[in-house]
Amino acid sequence: MRFHSAFWDEWQRLYLPSLDKHLLFVIENNPVEGKAALEYLSTSPQRWAAQAVQIELDARSLQRCADVEAIREAHRSLVIGELENEVSPLLRIFSRISEDVDAALNQASAYNQRLPLRDVADKLNLHLQNFARSSDKYTVRFYPIIKSWREIVTNYIKELAKITELRQEIDSPYIIGVPLTLEQEIFTGRNDIGLRMIEQLLLDYRRPPLLLYGQRRMGKTSLLNNIGKLLPNSIIPMFIDLQGAPSSASDHAGFVYNLAREMEKSAKKQGVTLPSLAREVLKSDPFTYFYEWLDKVEQALEENTVLLALDEFEVLDNAIAKGRFDEQDVLGMLRHLIQHRPRFKILLAGSHTIEEYQRWASYLINVQVVHISYLKEAEARQLIERPVKDFTLRYEPNAVERVLQLTRCHPFLVQLLCAEIIVLKNEQDPSIRRLATLADVEAAIPEALQSGGFFFADIQNNQVNATGQAILRFIAAQGEGAIVSRQRLLQEFADADITFSLLLQRELIEEVADGYGFQVELIRRWFV
Template sequence: MTSPQLPPNAYTNAPQQHPNLILGSLQLLFWFVFRPQAFHNHLKRIDHSLEINFLNINRLRWKNSALYKLFLQTFLILPFLNYFIVSLVLAVLGTPLGNFPLSAFLGLLFVTAFGSVFGAGMGIGQSFGIAFTQGLIFGISFDVGFSVAFGVGFSLNFDIASVLALSLPFGLGLGVTSAYSSYFVELDKKKENQEVSTTMPTNVRRLKSLPLLIIVFSALILFLIIVRLFFINPQFRNAFPTIILGLTINLYLPILLYPFLTVWNALLYYLDKPTIANKRTLSLLRYHSAFWDEWQRIPLIGLDKHLLEVMKHKQVEGRAAMDYLNSSPQRWAAQAVQIELDARSLQDCADVEAIREAHRILIIDELENELSSSFILKIFSRISEDVDAALNQASAYNQRLALRAFADKLNLQLENFARSSDKYTVRFYPIIKSWREIATNYADELAKITELRQEIDSPYIIGVPLTREQEIFTGRDDIGLRIEQLLRDRRRPPLLLYGQRRMGKTSLLNNIGKLLPNNIIPIFVDLQGAPSSASDHAGFLYNLARDMEKSAKKQGLTLPSLTREVLKSDPFTYFDEWLDKVEQALEENTALLALDEFEVLDNAIAKGRFDEQDVLGMLRHLIQHRPRFKVLLAGSHTIEEYQRWASYLINVQVVHISYLKEAEARQLIERPVKDFTLRYESDAVERVLQLTRCHPFLVQLLCAEIIVLKNEQDPSIRRLATLADVEAAIPEALQSGGFFFADIQNNQVDATGQAILRFIAAQGEEGIVSRQTLLQQFPDADITFNLLLQRELIEEVDDGYGFQVELIRRWFI
């Protein structure tokens, strides 16, 4: 069943005008009073120039028949209707008309002439308001002696001289303004086309300010006339309160109309509710005052309920209504409905697959004013992303591990929700509780399925750093001890954790709290993320502080917050004051500020986004003058390769992270986690060690592929890895780890280095090429040899060179 098409004038700020002259004129008046956006859009539809305050007559396209129709309705039909309404009201009240017809006739002529002049100089929108709207209000309230005509928002009982005195200066000023604006527009065009000199003559510059002087002079004359009338004319003085009421009508009229609008809207909902489910007909929502009274800013009772009912049964119409309300004073209703729709869609998530997709459909950007709801929806969006990331894990074991960590987070959220009485928190509490049960049940199902199939769970994490929650993190006790010793050095030197990519630097930083005493609190910041992506110093320091807060919270320490607004005027001063508060929060503890990927920040400095002296000077000052802070940089380059850092961070102590110890690598192979079900033959373990040289990433890569291979075998031989299994897994490891090997080839060595590596690789496993042979093949390559040694790709063996890692050699062969 198809939905009916929306009428052209429903849920739009640009409705079509009725073709009848009288009805169209009244519609124009209605738009001006209640729907100013519709009025302005109507003017723009006729001619865009009509919307310009001091429009240029030459811009108007006078062949446009709609333009003549507009002038006819604005300056003849509506003033005549004004005269007719006032006459009718006076007759009903039994007031003698006296000389009213004559004064009204003169007023009608004045309005026509006045509106024409104003329309030429000031714009139709402004002249219409001046020429008619207030006249309808005050023409009714004044007695017979007052004319319907008025000039600037009120009716005046002037003699002809007074009328001319009022209209002439404004008409002259605006007319001159229009003519001069036309002249200077043409002058600017010629200047752009270089048809005239770019230097404007002094007399022309003075001439350009003449219209402004005329308008100021005219405004002064108008003010004097009003003051004179107020003191010498009792009728004007008595009418003055009415004038003020008319000028402020948009302030109090919405309040006066609110009870009547509430009754009207409730009646619409009552009549609409029984038939709203019929998709073949439109609802009555389009007649709701929210869609024709733009001045009403008081929330209209029941609008959200009516809109929600329409959204449930007529989504096309409901979405059109939502789009309209989002740019209106009643946008609260659209936001409330969108929140309820989101809540219902989240509530309908019956399994983990639905939960993982939820963040793709949530609408959060439009809810800036609803801070509580926006925050809650962001929580659900992050939860959905976490579930998606968990289900993207390659093995059922890692999926279960991630889902259990996710369930723990949900328990914390449930505790926070239970302590809040906010209406949105109460609404979303059952949903987050349901999600936790779904995730927990799915993790239990994964465990049952794995056990039933006798599959081997793969605990290995490929390509992403290990977190504190992952049991697989192994060893590095010697590095932890070295870092602890340097942190106790009274000289407080900065530290550099240096090692090749995928050696486990970030994994170590994520888990370093396990290796250090409890009074040292690691605060981890990834400079590859938001800090180095900021566009200015305030953004850099704000993101740095925010990441420090997040990391400290994981360690059980709550740091004071730092807002972006505070940093705008003097970022480094306010950041330094924030560090004072952080030191107070640390009490007797020491903070280890670990800045990972410092090379990314160096690139941002090199591009000019940040000032070298400000940023690096701040780090040096922190190291030298804040004993509660220790700074540890991490990267795959030495400080000597970045001279600007070496000049600021003096006496840097390097902590080298390289291959695992053999015992640590054996544990990673045979007992990566508790209750690991795969067993290895001794020669299979030795082969893994030979192929990887205890490289942490390559050990995990090869062992993960061995598990994939074993899960494809018969259950009778599945849980014992042999030497043949290791050899069979090598091609798959080279393919699945292609991003690691390609990074070496494309980003860590140049063309000469690649040629050298291929030449050595061709010599076979454990092949050695003498230095003399290499220099004959690659003369003047001493610098490249040193770089390959520094990158730990090759090593010196006797008087030659060979690959350090067999798997890397096989990639280059």
């Protein structure tokens, strides 16, 4: 290869026919020398050959994917962006499909694998149709690959269904520990909260910011992910997870850039394309350029309104407290949106009230709190008995009642306990597998407490102080349904009025007559 004129004549600018084919031949027979030549040519006047070879290498790599395991790994080896060219959009399609397959296969149950894989298959079908309409040489080259991937994914979905039916297993539709997305059918209820939010968004001329307030694992993020189902088409929800890129930025430029990127990505899921915001322009005056970008966004919205949903607002407050962001600049920006941009509605979500964060209260005037708590009983029953279409597990009536008693319709705990019931049933003889009894519910409790340990430990370690823990253990020791009188508790825990107020606010205990008891039996079991 070194004797080729492309290497010994560095000023060789003439087009050298078949250099790409020769380079491919060398890579196939001498990979080390071939890849070194590819790297050299990528910055030479013959870079066209390097680009053509890299495209063909990527195509061959994708074509070698013979099963879903190979497809899930494909995105890790694709070269995109280093040699930006006309095939980059095609490679990004394959990269995203690979990432989606990887995420799907990370799901624990066959059911939860099939659900996102069906979405992947739909995307592959759409891409296949678009590829078929194109005569572009690169699209033609990649057409058989996208067709092969579709067949592999479709066949794997069928195989999962056959295995499940052959084993008479019960598919678990329950999602534990991560928020529910739009694609997941199991999202249940919350229509009353959606109606309350619509009333505030559309009918209140003052445009007050909303605070979606509720304890951890009550389904706040799941609701935000699915809120588009509850809102009219004229309101475009843009979901921003403040635990992610925006709050982790090192300066204001990074903050507003990441915020704009998340808004763009969220809008795209709703079928709305927003103008892009270049990071470079933000360095000198980030907020001014961000406001100018918002002007362009409003033009792109036409007659629509944005619901800017900022989840986990406490994380942003923590960044401000550490001095990474300036309070006046960041919270002043939110106040500007509320007061001067009627096309933007602000929704904060968190497990604390604004009163607990005084700096926010002075910027966000007239915040309207929308409380998210336990599911309604009918919603919880649906989550237990009919979480998805064609659910194969049936419950005896007293088994359903026991699940309701143990969880108090807490959305996370219903899913946690029901998921463990399914694990238990799948270990039983097929003749009794598809009917859950009261005994099954009781047998699943210890496993639920163990697998949901992260939820209970968060309550114990992060939501209450040492006195609160002692109070909860004391009440828990009295037994299921026990109510401990206020007088007795004050004898045991003098000067604990503030702690009792905190436990009530955290919805861990409730006041009954002149005493206190646990709100949720499963949480009591953890503290025994």
